[in-house]
Amino acid sequence: MTFWVLLTVNSVTFGGLLFLLSAGFSLIFGLMRIPNLTHGSMFMAGAYLGATLLAGQLGFSLNFWLAAVVAALAVAALSALMERVLLRRLAGQQLAQVLVTLGVSLMVADICLMVWGGDPISVDNPPGLGGFVRIGAAALPLYRMAVIVIAAVFAIGLWLMLERTRLGAMIRAGVDDPDMARVVGIRVSRLFTIVFALGAGLAAFAGMIGGPILSVYPGLDQDMLPLALVVVILGGTGSIIIGFIYNFGQALLPELAYFVLFLPMVLVLVLRPQGLFGGQVL
Amino acid sequence: MRIHRRALLKGAAAAGLAVAAPAVLRAQGALFRLGLLTVKSGPLAQGGIQMEQGALTFLKERNYMMGGRKVDFVSADTGGNPAGAKTKAQELVERDKVDVIVGPLAAFELYAISDYVREQRMPTLSLAAADNLTQRQPNPFLLRASATSSQSMHPIGHYAATELKLKRAFCITEDFAFGYEQMGGFQAAFQKDGGCVVNKLWPPLSTPDYTPYVAQIADCDGVCQGFAGSNPLRFMKAYASAGLKYPVVTGSTGGDDALLKSYGEEAIGLISCSPYTLDLETDGNKRFVDGIMKNHNTIPGFYAAGIYINCQVVDAGLKAANGQSEDKEKFMAALKTVSLTDTPRGPIKFDHLGNVVGTSYVRRCGTEGAKYGLKLWNKTIKTYENVSQFWTWPEQEFLAHPVYSRDYPPLTKC
DSSP states (O other), rough: OOOHHHHHHHHHHHHHHHHHHHHHHHHHHHHHHHOTTHHHHHHHHHHHHHHHHHTTSSSSSHHHHHHHHHHHHHHHHHHHHHHHHHHGGGTTTTHHHHHHHHHHHHHHHHHHHHHOOOBBBBOOTTOOOOOOEETTEEEEEEHHHHHHHHHHHHHHHHHHHHHSSHHHHHHHHHHHHOOOOOOTOOOHHHHHHHHHHHHHHHHHOOOHHHHHOOOOOTTTHHHHHHHHHHHHHHTTTTTHHHHHHHHHHHHOOOOGGGHHHHHHHHHHHHHHHHHHHOOOOO | OOOOOHHHHHHHHHHHHHSOOOOOHHHHHHHHHEEEEEEOTTHHHHHHHHHHHHHHHHHTTTEEETTTEEEEEEEEETTHHHHHHHHHHHIIIIOOOSEEEEOOOHHHHHHHHHHHHHTTOOEEEEEOOOGGTTTOOOOTEEEESSSOOTHHHHHHHHHHHHHHHOOOOEEEEEESHHHHHHHHHHHHHHTTOOOOOEEOOOSSSSSSSOOOHHOOOOSEEEEEEEOOHHHHHHEEEEEHTOOOOOEEEOOOOTTTGGTHHHHHOOGGGOOEEESSSTOOOHHHHHHHHHHHHHHHHHOOOOHHHHHHHHHEEEEEHHHHHHTTOSSSSHHHHHHOOOOOEEEEEEEEEETTTEEEEEEEEEEESSTTOOOOOOOEEEEEEEEEEEOOOTTTOOOHHHSSOOOOOOOSSSOOOO
């Protein structure tokens, strides 16, 4: 019983973290059609920056949440620059975009290694969230429950932003038909930069939020990127589904951990290329 | 200008003599080329960077002299994969003309270059712990001053059964050769002293969150983990987060002193067994730790100490060979006879297969006695002296078994 409760809660937690990570990926891919392979690096960079701000190695120390926000803003700013300087020139060339983003991700990995060294950095739980909640015999870490709440808040916030605001309307217009959006006077080029920065910021924020669970270490980017890809391909509630598949798959079929994880991706790509819940592509 | 015939003759004779002079004379003055195979990029870089720091600290301490010869140090980054290790080993041998290789880091890298160094007759002092290369498939040009994968796990298996009085252990480690060999060693020694392994789990090398595995730990009175790199950190975190309280034992990588600064409360009580321990109070270890702290401002662990010790062995071997490294067989034979007393890990010598015989330290992680600004400290609670790769089994009996693997020793009912 404890086993199932623990796994279920952990699946939802991990799903929440994956949602934060891949929401930005979906936005960028949906609007700009850029398969952004630096997304894992943004996650890792956010975690490294956040952990540094938290530890106070810069002479001042921020609290956990502020560190996460500042790290997200910093990564968002750098990513906006990258979009302006590099990706802007490669509009519409997907192969070139894949290669450039892959190259940048490798460079980011080496820069992080140079700055932070190879030692893993562990991030403490934010104050007040270090304890447990007891459900039956299972002890559930409070912080993991908090991650679920954070993800839910962001999910609602993003939904409101996309559905209810002017920016959201412009993004939806840009996704559906960028040319027509231009014609009606939306500055699609500026929109691209905003969305790219927003997606990157979300990934960096997720990195810091994931810190107390995953810790920060060289190679974190490569661990997270494939998960974001699978989630985006499944679409819709993909993050929760992958959270469950990942956790239960590893627990029940540890020998086939990766097989179980990527099988749904392959099946969806072959059988339902528009995604699990996607509409017909025009 | 007219050249006198006699002067010409003299000059020619002198030139001829210089060419024909015994290799000894030239060798004495020649640079000794020390090649390091390490990993400075990617996920394995944590240990790889330390390896280079260990080598540099030794060289600075000795003013870049080994066995009376000036050292030319070449460091190569394999990228932490077998193909890279092979390429870099070839570069070191064929382009840089090194006299000896120290490294590489990982078992799969060592397997990749093993045949090549044997063909090239290149003395190689590895840190990598691929058991069989000093056991059933020995390589005469390989010397290992660190440990086989199972060498530290035999003592911890014994300790868990006899001192912690554990009866049922749950094993969990990475799904690769180092993991299999570690857990095989633990299981064999633990069962020899009356314990029983209830299950062995093998998560993939890159597993962001260990909770799904931790959730399966049950029906036992102790846990043995054998994680390496940054994985022990995340495993212990997930373990503590799940509220589990069984005592945890581990080997050299799982409780490495270099991880102490990254570990938090979750590591308190972790019992590890390692061929190197930071809290060893000897002059040899003090010199090493002070050197690393001064040169690199970092707390050393197993990887830095391992390469530092390899350099000590090279230095002593070169002295024993009168500074000559050109005849590789003789140089290798000299290296194998080395026995040292003042290494950072204490006294070491080699068995006839080229593997180290030395002390293993069992330590408990806690806050007591912490030095160098650390919050946590591995305090030695038991030492096992003269531990060989065969533990307490006779060599013949040990080698008659297959090498430790995923399926050997098999799980028994308990």
